[in-house]
Amino acid sequence: MDYVSIIGIVLALTAILGGQVLEGGHVGSLIQFTAFVIVFGGTFGATMLQSSIPVFFQGVRLSVWVLFPPKLDQHGLIEQVIGWSTIARKGGLLALESQVDPLKEMFARKGLQMVVDGAEPEKIREAMDVEIATFEKHYLDAARVWQAAGGYAPTIGIIGAVMGLIHVMENLTDPSKLGAGIAVAFVATVYGVGSANLFFLPMSNKIRSIVEAQVVMREMLIEGLVSIANGENPRLIESKLQGYIV
Numbered sequence: 001m002d003y004v005s006i007i008g009i010v011l012a013l014t015a016i017l018g019g020q021v022l023e024g025g026h027v028g029s030l031i032q033f034t035a036f037v038i039v040f041g042g043t044f045g046a047t048m049l050q051s052s053i054p055v056f057f058q059g060v061r062l063s064v065w066v067l068f069p070p071k072l073d074q075h076g077l078i079e080q081v082i083g084w085s086t087i088a089r090k091g092g093l094l095a096l097e098s099q100v101d102p103l104k105e106m107f108a109r110k111g112l113q114m115v116v117d118g119a120e121p122e123k124i125r126e127a128m129d130v131e132i133a134t135f136e137k138h139y140l141d142a143a144r145v146w147q148a149a150g151g152y153a154p155t156i157g158i159i160g161a162v163m164g165l166i167h168v169m170e171n172l173t174d175p176s177k178l179g180a181g182i183a184v185a186f187v188a189t190v191y192g193v194g195s196a197n198l199f200f201l202p203m204s205n206k207i208r209s210i211v212e213a214q215v216v217m218r219e220m221l222i223e224g225l226v227s228i229a230n231g232e233n234p235r236l237i238e239s240k241l242q243g244y245i246v
Contacts, residue, residue: 001067001068002066002067002068002069005066005067005206006067008202009198009199012198013198016194016198017030029183029187030187030190031187032183032184032187032188032191034184035160035164035183035184035187035188035191036191038156038159038160038163038184038188039153039156039157039160039188039191039192039195040191040195042152042156042159042160043149043152043153043156043192043195044149046148046152046156047145047148047149047152050148051145051148055141055142055145056145058138058139058141058142058145059142059143059144059145059146060145061142062139062142062143062207063146063203063207065206065207065210066203066206066207069210070210070214072213072214072217074216074217074220074244074245075245077217077220077221077224077241078220078224078238078241078242081220081221081224081225081228081237081241082234082237082238084096084099084112084224084228085224085227085228085232085234085237086234087099088115088228088231089231089233089234093115093116093118093228093229094116096112096115096116096228097116099112100112100113100116107128107131107135107218107221108221110127110128110131111124111128111221111222111225112225114127114128114225115225115228115229119229120229121226121229121230122226124222124225124226124229125222125226128218128221128222128225129222131218132215132218132219132222135214135215135218136211136215139207139211139214140208140211142207143204143207143208143211144204145204146200146201146203146204146207147200147201147204149195149196149200149204150196150197150200150201150204151196153191153192153193153195153196153200154192154193154196155192156192157188157189157190157191157192157193158188158189158192159188160184160185160188160189160191160192161185161186161188161189162185163184163185163188164182164183164184164185164186164188165182165185167184168182168185216244219244220241220244223240223241223244224237224240224241227240
């Protein structure tokens with residue numbers, strides 16, 4: 001679990017709601033079902049319109065990464081690559097064949113199998129780079145779902161505000177209905193701007209950073225596999241891979 005994300009969410013909500021209370025307002029005044037339907041219904045509708053169904057639902061699935069990001073163990077990867085290198089130095093590349101099947105990650109399994117099959121180092125790099133490019137595009141497209149939501153939400157909030165003011169203007173002769181219309185108008189703006197800047201855009205950036213970290217891990221793996229295929233010394237490979245760690 002990513003405790004930084006949880007702290008960030010709690011801090012943001014506490015600051016907004018706490019500020020409302022400190023100014024003498026009530027938290028309940030920020031709860032407007034009509035404004036909620038307008039802003040979030042309109043935002044997700046617009047987001048779905050610009051995305052394909054697989055991309056949209058992939059973006060929804062990746063939202064889990066904000067609180068439960070995939071584990072990335074760079075040091076563990078280096079140890080694994082060095083272990084393969086040591087085996088290859090002692091028994092040749094074919095000795096790595098027993099290491100392929102236990103691998104759960106298909107990217108690593110494919111790369112190591114290419115090494116075992118005696119593929120040229122540059123051919124290994126070319127093939128794996130294509131896989132990385134496809135992976136990166138697929139997941140960044142999904143992250144852009146939340147970026148798009150962050151772009152649409154403030155505008156939909158303004159639409160909700162205008163709709164609320166229209167309702168007010170239609171009922172100027174009935175003061176009992178003015179309060180509800182004005183509340184919807186301003187709360188819709190709060191929902192639009194708040195959801196975009198407190199949730200949607202930060203979520204998109206968080207997912208993008210995780211995808212970029214995964215790409216770095218894959219680049220490390222490629223560098224290690226190519227070095228093994230070239231017959232480089234395990235210590236040299238370790239030194240090279242350490243350069244990826246900040």
